[in-house]
Amino acid sequence: MELKRVVVTGLGALTPIGNNIEEYWDGLINGKSGAAPITHFDASKFKTQFACEIKNFNINDFMHRKEARKLDRFSQYAMVASDEAIADSKLDLERVNKARVGVIWGAGIGGIETFHNEVRDFTKGDGTPRFNPFFIPKMIADIAPGHISIKNGFMGPNFTTVSACASSANAMIDALNYIRLGHCDVIITGGSEAAVIQSGVGGFNALHALSTNNENAASASKPFDANRDGFVLGEGAGALVLEEYEHAKARGAKIYAEVIxxxxxxxxxxxxxxxxxxxxxxxxxxxxxxxxxxxxxxxxxxxxxxxxxxxxxxxxxxxxxxxxxxxxxxxxxxxxxxxxxxxxxxxxxxxxxxxxxxxxxxxxxxxxxxxxxxxxxxxxxxxxxxxxxxxxxxxxxxxxxxxxxxxxxxxxxxxxx
The missing domain is CATH 3.40.47.10 (Thiolase/Chalcone synthase)
Known part of the structure; x- marks a missing residue:
């Protein structure tokens, strides 16, 4: 069978160097470092005390506080980035065949902050099992694409790929193949992560994977340099709208690139x-x-x-x-x-x-x-x-x-x- 061509028609980003595509690109071409001392928790006793956190971000600017409380940060990030990508694609959500629109998302860890907080709070008590009813739905790695599809009514394939740091690339390749084979017209894909918490930093420190160059945080991520000493933990999300080429052409969509x-x-x-x-x-x-x-x-x-x-x-x-x-x-x-x-x-x-x-x-x-x-x-x-x-x-x-x-x-x- 002849494979369909697949193109990118929408982009969204929430990163340590920019909270949308325009800011992200500006940060990239200007060589902006996203590394700084950790603010999410007191890291003074950790070997690594810095990370690439999202900055100047308030989830309540994007959704109601009540809804935000139901989501781990990795899902919040996913919603913000995917909203930008969908808006950027100019998909007509009233006319598109939602049965042929899917969401395939990547997350290596998922809701680790939720897991960390719930277990920590439980162990502080008298042993009585008291857990938030949203504990499991907030924590599971597949929940981010679930929320994206629920919000938009997308009824095509919906799942998360988990392959550690390759997760969102795996998601993109799955999305590419679903469209190539004619199973979908459009797939929202990408990935999100929010592991800048005590157990995330402490766990990677135990592996000797993170840079410990606390005195020079902004320049600690130095790929290919002889003095590199480990990676710098980051957080955020990236989203892409992948679309069958003829489908995109028929609606006059802007095409950023072809996934070949x-x-x-x-x-x-x-x-x-x-x-x-x-x-x-x-x-x-x-x-x-x-x-x-x-x-x-x-x-x-x-x-x-x-x-x-x-x-x-x-x-x-x-x-x-x-x-x-x-x-x-x-x-x-x-x-x-x-x-x-x-x-x-x-x-x-x-x-x-x-x-x-x-x-x-x-x-x-x-x-x-x-x-x-x-x-x-x-x-x-x-x-x-x-x-x-x-x-x-x-x-x-x-x-x-x-x-x-x-x-x-x-x-x-x-x-x-």
Whole structure:
């Protein structure tokens, strides 16, 4: 059967460097750091005392206080970003066939703040099991797309993908395939995460995964730099409206880009560490190129997973070298996590959005905070260091990997004008 073409017609973002698409893009191209001391709780006794939090945000500006209390922050973020994306797409919610509109969302952890608070409050008591009736509905990872569909009446496929930090990239690939196969006309996809709480920071500290550079928080996320010491935890959401090409054309929708391929693989190596030679990463990029039907030489931009961990950054760049060969030196490679921190399950969505905006505007956001080259990284690679670079590109790749060895890769194409 002939596969349908899939395009992006709406974008929404709630990030540590901007609370909507316009602010997010402005933060990206200006090299804005979202890292600052933690305000959600007293972190003075934690090894890591900073994170990339959402700023100047009040959920009551977007929904009634009574409704907000029923939602964990990860669901609140999902609602805000998806509302922006749907409005941006200019979908006519009165006329669209809602049975053919789905919501596929990604979350690596889900309602961890709700779980943390409910268990903490229970243990303070006399052992009598007293829990909020919204405890379970607020906590479960699948509830965010449920709320998006309930609000808008979307009756197509509705579920959450959970693959740690690859979750929202997995969601995008599932959405791509549902539309390609003709099961849906439109799918709202993306991801959200809100893990900047005591158990989130403490848990990642116990893994020695987070940067502990408390004295230099704003520059602590430094992918590819020799002095990187771990990732910076972020929070927020990214949302995309994916739509069948002819459906979008028929209603005169603005098309940001075409989603031309998605690839998946597993490292099958270690619970948290990447394979040192990036074998799974090689596989996922090759799978994505094959799925899109393009050659390595056609890729011009790569937004890497690039978390700022000592092992992960080197393994990914080695893998890029193996897949792209000499052409790797012609590619603008960057890591927007240097600015946003690591949004865990939402990372794939906001980074795909960054790639789409790069194609649209002809500008590649920088990898900020780089001062010291790593001798293990090929110095001829263009890592788009410290300043945005102008480049009119047609095809961009976005990589996202997760604990458990989950790898996801998405290819995006700017349509001919």
């Amino acid at each position: 391929g998605g690839g998946l693989s597993s490292d099958a190596y270690h619970m948290t560490a990447p394979h040192p030679e990036g074998i799974g990463v090689v596989a996922v990029m090759e799978n994505c190129l094959k799925n899109a039907g393009i050659t390595p030489e056609e890729v011009e931009l790569i937004n890497t997973h690039g978390t700022s961990t000592p092992l992960g950054d080197v393994a990914e760049l080695k893998a890029i070298g193996k897949v792209f060969g000499d052409h790797a030196k012609n590619i603008n490679i960057n890591s927007t996590k240097s600015m946003t921190g690591h949004l865990l399950g939402a990372a794939g969505a906001i980074e795909a959005i960054a790639s789409i905006l790069s194609l649209e505007h002809g500008i590649v956001p920088p990898t900020i905070n780089h001062t010291t080259p790593d001798e293990n990284i090929d110095p001829e690679l263009n890592l788009t260091l410290n300043k945005a670079q102008k480049r009119k590109a047609k095809i961009a790749m976005s990589n996202t990997f997760g604990f458990g060895g989950h790898n996801a890769c998405v290819l995006l194409k700017k349509l001919d004008e």
